[in-house]
Amino acid sequence: MIRQKTTNNWEAIVREICRAQTLRPWLDSDSGKLPVCLMLIIIGGALYGASLGIWRSPLQAVFVAIKFPLLLLLTAFGTSLINGMLAQLLRAQMNFYQSLLAVLMSFALLAILLASFTPLIFFLVWHLPAMDSSGQVDAHRIFLLVNVAVIAFSGTLANLQLYHMLKQICGTRSRQILIAWLGMNLFLGAQLSWNLRPFFGTPGLPVTFLRDNPFDGSFYEAVFILIQRSVL
Amino acid sequence: MNDDKHINESNQTDTTQELKIIENDHPINTKPNLSKDPTRTLPKQATIMHLIDTLLKEPYILYNHVKRNDLHTHLSKLILIFTVCVFAYGIIVGSFSGQIQWISAPLKIFFGTCLTVLLCFPSLYILSSLSGTDLRPTQMFALLCGSLAIIGILLIGFAPIAFVFTFSINALPFMGTIHLLVWGVSLYFGLHWLTNGIAELGSGNTQMIRIWAVILLVTLLQMSTTLRPILGQSDILLTAEKKFFLAYWFDLLS
Numbered sequence: 001m002i003r004q005k006t007t008n009n010w011e012a013i014v015r016e017i018c019r020a021q022t023l024r025p026w027l028d029s030d031s032g033k034l035p036v037c038l039m040l041i042i043i044g045g046a047l048y049g050a051s052l053g054i055w056r057s058p059l060q061a062v063f064v065a066i067k068f069p070l071l072l073l074l075t076a077f078g079t080s081l082i083n084g085m086l087a088q089l090l091r092a093q094m095n096f097y098q099s100l101l102a103v104l105m106s107f108a109l110l111a112i113l114l115a116s117f118t119p120l121i122f123f124l125v126w127h128l129p130a131m132d133s134s135g136q137v138d139a140h141r142i143f144l145l146v147n148v149a150v151i152a153f154s155g156t157l158a159n160l161q162l163y164h165m166l167k168q169i170c171g172t173r174s175r176q177i178l179i180a181w182l183g184m185n186l187f188l189g190a191q192l193s194w195n196l197r198p199f200f201g202t203p204g205l206p207v208t209f210l211r212d213n214p215f216d217g218s219f220y221e222a223v224f225i226l227i228q229r230s231v232l
Numbered sequence: 233m234n235d236d237k238h239i240n241e242s243n244q245t246d247t248t249q250e251l252k253i254i255e256n257d258h259p260i261n262t263k264p265n266l267s268k269d270p271t272r273t274l275p276k277q278a279t280i281m282h283l284i285d286t287l288l289k290e291p292y293i294l295y296n297h298v299k300r301n302d303l304h305t306h307l308s309k310l311i312l313i314f315t316v317c318v319f320a321y322g323i324i325v326g327s328f329s330g331q332i333q334w335i336s337a338p339l340k341i342f343f344g345t346c347l348t349v350l351l352c353f354p355s356l357y358i359l360s361s362l363s364g365t366d367l368r369p370t371q372m373f374a375l376l377c378g379s380l381a382i383i384g385i386l387l388i389g390f391a392p393i394a395f396v397f398t399f400s401i402n403a404l405p406f407m408g409t410i411h412l413l414v415w416g417v418s419l420y421f422g423l424h425w426l427t428n429g430i431a432e433l434g435s436g437n438t439q440m441i442r443i444w445a446v447i448l449l450v451t452l453l454q455m456s457t458t459l460r461p462i463l464g465q466s467d468i469l470l471t472a473e474k475k476f477f478l479a480y481w482f483d484l485l486s
Contacts, residue, residue, distance in 0.1 A: 012370055018361035116354035124350050127458060129472050142476075147475060157362060 014040075017109050018161075026169040027098055027105075039074070042228045043071030044111025049199075051121035055143055063209045072107050075189040076100070079181075086180045092170040103181060106137040106162035111226060113154035136203045144200060179217025194219035208231070259421055261476055276305050283309050287382055287425075294378050295429050298367070303374035310374075310381040317384030318342045324391055329399050329465040336469055340459040348455045349376065352448045359444045365434030375429045383422035390414040404464050404485055411463065419449070453477045 012110055027033075049068030051222035053060035077103060083103060094102070124146055129135030166174035193199070195214050201207060236377050272293050274286060274425050283306060297303040303310075322338025329337075367375070394414055401407045423445045429437045456462060457477040459470065475483075 014358075015361045018358065019364055019366075020313070065342060112358055116358040119351040119354060120447070123451065123454070127454065129474060161362070 002133065012037075012158045014112060017105060017112065024165065026144055027077050027094075027101055027165070033101055034104065037101070037108040040108040041072050041076075041104070041111045042069045044108070044113075045072050047118045048111070048121070051125065052120045052147060052199055053201060054122070054127045055139070056131060056198050056203075058200075060198075060201045060207045063207070064199050066148035067199065067209075069111070071189070071192055071196055072111065074192050075185055076103050076107050078188050078192070079103070079184040082184055086184070087177055090170070090173050090177050090180065092166070092173060094169060099181075102162060102165060103185070105165070109161055110154050110158040115149050115156060117154070118210035123145070131203060140200070140203055147200070190219045194222065235324035247326050251293065266290055270299075273297055273300075273305070274306060278306065278309075280309055284313065284381075284385055287385065289376065292430065292432065293377075295432050298371050298375050298378075299433055300375075301368065301371050301462060303378075304370075307377055310377045313344065313381040314377070314384040316382075317356075317388045318345060321394070324394050324398060325411060325463060327395075328463055329461075331465070332467075332469070333461075333463075333465070337462050338401075338451055343346060344455045344459045345380075348448065348451050349380065351378065352451055355447060356444050358443075359440040360430050363430070363434060363437040363440040365430050366431075367433060371433075372410075372468075375433075377424060378429065379422040382425045383418045386418035386421055387414065390418065392474070399420040407464055408484075419452075425446075 017040070037143035043083055045068045046065040049064040049066070050061040052068065053062070077100075078094070080100040080103065084094075084099040087094050089100045092099070124143070128139040128143060130139075133139075159178065162181075163174060163178050166177055170177055194217075195210075197210070197214075198205070272290075273296055274283065274293060278286075282358035294303065294306075297306065315382065318341055319338045321342040323334065325341065326335070326337030345375070353376065356376065357369055360372060364371075394410065396409065397410045401410070423441075426440050427445075430441055431438050454477050457475060457480045460480070461471065
């Protein structure tokens with residue numbers, strides 16, 4: 001009986017996070033919402049992370065299953081202070097904790113969405129040429145492209161949901177707040193993903209948890225050098 | 233004068249009501265509406281023929297069952313309808329090449345469709361929840377089984393046509409195109425049934441379900457390539473070579 005009740009609660013929580021109309025009271029009444037979001041991010045992120053790394057090797061799948069939720073959590077907590085400040089500067093009726101909870105809610109939704117696509121990513125991996133075959137370069141490119149599309153689609157939906165919730169709280173200011181939060185999350189998230197690489201696992205390079213000197217250089221330097229080499 | 237006006241107005245009202253009745257009875261406007269009679273349900277001992285009739289004519293009765301979360305009493309029958317119909321259609325597909333395909337084609341089509349639906353089920357549930365549907369996974373699964381049964385029934389409806397073409401066409405790509413068309417039409421109506429159900433039981437926003445339908449279609453096409461040969465002759469049961477369905481089709485046509 002207790003087990004069934006818990007299962008129903010989890011189902012209800014997932015459905016609640018998926019529906020923007022009910023999110024405003026969800027943010028107000030705090031009854032263990034933070035651990036729920038954390039659990040969803042960890043489970044959903046680990047499932048999707050495993051599907052990202054499995055093409056390279058099973059060990060890479062284990063590494064990425066740890067790193068992907070870590071990336072989401074570090075980004076959310078790393079930007080929580082500045083996000084809370086920005087929300088208050090933009091006159092949102094939210095405190096620091098609520099703004100963190102709102103960002104975590106959108107990340108939890110992202111993790112749920114990505115986890116729901118995990119069976120399809122495994123299906124794709126099953127069809128890709130193996131790592132040690134002649135078609136590994138093409139396979140790597142296709143795998144990258146499909147996952148970029150899946151992450152972009154899920155990210156857009158998660159942010160749309162966050163926008164609907166912000167609209168209920170902040171009205172006309174919601175767009176500004178969303179852009180400010182998005183900017184902060186992308187700014188830190190891009191750098192953290194650089195530090196925590198590899199995720200997909202480049203063919204030819206050994207399987208490792210982190211690259212040698214993970215804190216040497218930054219995402220933005222790499223992009224700058226790439227542009228410099230392409231243009232000059 | 234006043235009486236004339238009254239009669240005219242009365243006639244106009246009658247005509248409008250008549251038009252409304254015609255509109256509601258028109259086959260194009262058969263959008264199921266729970267408000268028709270939310271208490272109407274199927275008896276537990278309903279026969280398979282009765283269930284097929286309800287699936288095609290009065291889907292809102294089955295939507296009522298889903299809403300009450302008691303479609304499980306008819307779930308086994310819906311699955312049976314899908315299984316029998318897909319196996320029967322698979323035999324027709326297999327008859328094009330004969331030999332081992334008599335058995336392998338129905339098995340591949342049935343298990344391939346089931347596997348595809350299971351792979352896509354998590355994303356259907358999450359995307360429908362995002363569009364405002366408040367259904368439990370079991371309710372969503374029941375709705376999906378209903379749409380699979382519709383697909384099966386339509387495939388059986390097309391079976392005689394496919395049978396005629398099987399013994400008339402010699403070229404594999406043409407036969408493949410015919411089967412794709414048949415599947416396409418059946419899928420369209422099956423997904424339409426599912427979308428209507430989600431719209432009736434949820435918020436009415438079906439945009440996400442349309443996106444999901446594209447995902448399902450792509451996965452089904454890839455599954456058909458993975459399980460090849462389904463239509464053509466071959467000594468082997470499955471091909472080890474991995475190919476994307478578009479690349480495979482281009483190779484086949486060239």
